Amino acid sequence: MGFPVITTDMTGSSLRLRDNSKIAIIGGGPAGSFFANDAIRYAKKLGLNIQITIFDGKDFNRRGPRGCNMSAAVIASSLHAKLIKDGIELPEGIVRQEIKGYYFQTKDYGIKLYKPIPNDKSSILAVYRGNGPLYSTHTESHSFDDCLLKHVIKQGANVIYEPVQELRLASDINTPATIIYGKSASYKEMEADLVVGAFGINSTIVNKIKGLNFGYIPPKTIQTCQMEIPLSDTFIKKSFDDNIHVFALGLKPFRFASMVPKGNYVTVSLVGTRDLTNKDMLNFVNHPVVRMKLPHDWEVPDKFCMCIPKITLSHAKKPFTDRFVIVGDASITRIFKNGMESAYITSQIAAQAAFEHGISKDDFDIHYYKPAKKLLAMDNLLGTVILMLSDFITRQNWLVRPRLSYVKSRRGSWIANHLNTLLWNMVTGDAPYKKILIQAINPVFQIILIPVTIKALIKDTFQRIMHHYGIKK
Numbered sequence: 001m002g003f004p005v006i007t008t009d010m011t012g013s014s015l016r017l018r019d020n021s022k023i024a025i026i027g028g029g030p031a032g033s034f035f036a037n038d039a040i041r042y043a044k045k046l047g048l049n050i051q052i053t054i055f056d057g058k059d060f061n062r063r064g065p066r067g068c069n070m071s072a073a074v075i076a077s078s079l080h081a082k083l084i085k086d087g088i089e090l091p092e093g094i095v096r097q098e099i100k101g102y103y104f105q106t107k108d109y110g111i112k113l114y115k116p117i118p119n120d121k122s123s124i125l126a127v128y129r130g131n132g133p134l135y136s137t138h139t140e141s142h143s144f145d146d147c148l149l150k151h152v153i154k155q156g157a158n159v160i161y162e163p164v165q166e167l168r169l170a171s172d173i174n175t176p177a178t179i180i181y182g183k184s185a186s187y188k189e190m191e192a193d194l195v196v197g198a199f200g201i202n203s204t205i206v207n208k209i210k211g212l213n214f215g216y217i218p219p220k221t222i223q224t225c226q227m228e229i230p231l232s233d234t235f236i237k238k239s240f241d242d243n244i245h246v247f248a249l250g251l252k253p254f255r256f257a258s259m260v261p262k263g264n265y266v267t268v269s270l271v272g273t274r275d276l277t278n279k280d281m282l283n284f285v286n287h288p289v290v291r292m293k294l295p296h297d298w299e300v301p302d303k304f305c306m307c308i309p310k311i312t313l314s315h316a317k318k319p320f321t322d323r324f325v326i327v328g329d330a331s332i333t334r335i336f337k338n339g340m341e342s343a344y345i346t347s348q349i350a351a352q353a354a355f356e357h358g359i360s361k362d363d364f365d366i367h368y369y370k371p372a373k374k375l376l377a378m379d380n381l382l383g384t385v386i387l388m389l390s391d392f393i394t395r396q397n398w399l400v401r402p403r404l405s406y407v408k409s410r411r412g413s414w415i416a417n418h419l420n421t422l423l424w425n426m427v428t429g430d431a432p433y434k435k436i437l438i439q440a441i442n443p444v445f446q447i448i449l450i451p452v453t454i455k456a457l458i459k460d461t462f463q464r465i466m467h468h469y470g471i472k473k
């Protein structure tokens, strides 16, 4: 064990990482690997010998949900740029599809979105978090999470492929924490000067950590639904043209629905206003607008890969105490947007706090939680309002169709570019919700659309009256 003793040094912290300190990371998903990567870099920079151990009971080389941290697994261009800067290369087998752009589909109208910055060379990548769908037959490894883990192992991190059962935090600040890990009946212990909770929100350990009673309240969550549809790669290329399709069909209970092409599979992801089930997925894939993206004789296969992971709706309260900090989904993430990039950001700020300031609860409060909340959580409040508004607007078919077709007919104009950027930022999460709101209420944008809106309203009212009196056109 190193010397993380109580000494007030230049930074004013009472508890610091020192030479030979041990860090234990619970969870080898993106947050765990990103924290390890940053910690290794800081240790090198400060000339410290720090032993880093990541625990994860999941084998990312398995196919299907058991080997997968279930998500649509789209790497935003901004995260991809950060990975390149960090020297994290993604081999060809890992990138399932380079994404050209997005297609925004309403109930009876679709519009192709283009990158708002012309000649933008950044790439959006579709990957698999585990080793691809259940029943897939590929031979090379497809797992993005495994690829990140291998990167940090190369940098010097140690990985123990076993789950953590319990965390013991001593009441004496000078005593290290203890990790109890392993599979049934053969539990082992490890002491750690700092423990990092990167266990996400789909694990039972979340409640055990809450039960430690230092004030941690996990984020609120909702159950989503995902399905992998196997199709021929030529059909997918033709039907999706390397674009992610985002659906705003105005259908309850869906809040967000996407289809991501990945070579010879399409990943369908649904987020709702309540917990979703397999039945919701079947309703969605059988909707006539969705069926248009699938072969005309397509039927739900007998066996297919499906999962119901949770997604966060809020941020955690007090995800830290002395010698313990929580990062990634189990801490703070942008709601419904680029979760893996939020994991990158929270891990980066937490590592900076631990190495530059200290590992006491005050250090994590001031140098991790407050800045991370300011950066990610505040914006989520606005995000919630915008998503509710967008839910409401996309249900108004009479309004959506004429507005989209007006803008489509003026491609290249200011109004078309403005709406494209607005929708692009909504579906990709490339911009904070605050910026999206400013774009949405832009007075010039709204004024230009007033005549279109009035015309659409008159047409809709007229049609309703005709319908009411049973008059056919």
Ligand SMILES: Cc1cc2nc3c(=O)[nH]c(=O)nc-3n(C[C@H](O)[C@H](O)[C@H](O)COP(=O)(O)OP(=O)(O)OC[C@H]3O[C@@H](n4cnc5c(N)ncnc54)[C@H](O)[C@@H]3O)c2cc1C
Pocket: 026, 027, 028, 029, 030, 031, 032, 055, 056, 057, 058, 069, 070, 071, 072, 073, 074, 075, 076, 162, 163, 164, 165, 198, 199, 200, 201, 202, 203, 204, 205, 224, 225, 226, 269, 270, 309, 310, 311, 327, 328, 329, 330, 333, 337, 338, 339, 340, 341, 343
């Ligand atoms: C439907 C859906 C679609 C999404 N789409 C996208 C997307 O396209 N792009 C994007 O960026 N984000 C997306 N996300 C969000 C993204 O999946 C998460 O934000 C991201 O995975 C968070 O990373 P994490 O490391 O915090 O947690 P996780 O990825 O959940 O990793 C946690 C790790 O901890 C391990 N673990 C848990 N308990 C223990 C234990 N007791 N001991 C040891 N290990 C443990 C788990 O096995 C797991 O490997 C999506 C989420 C959902 C639900």
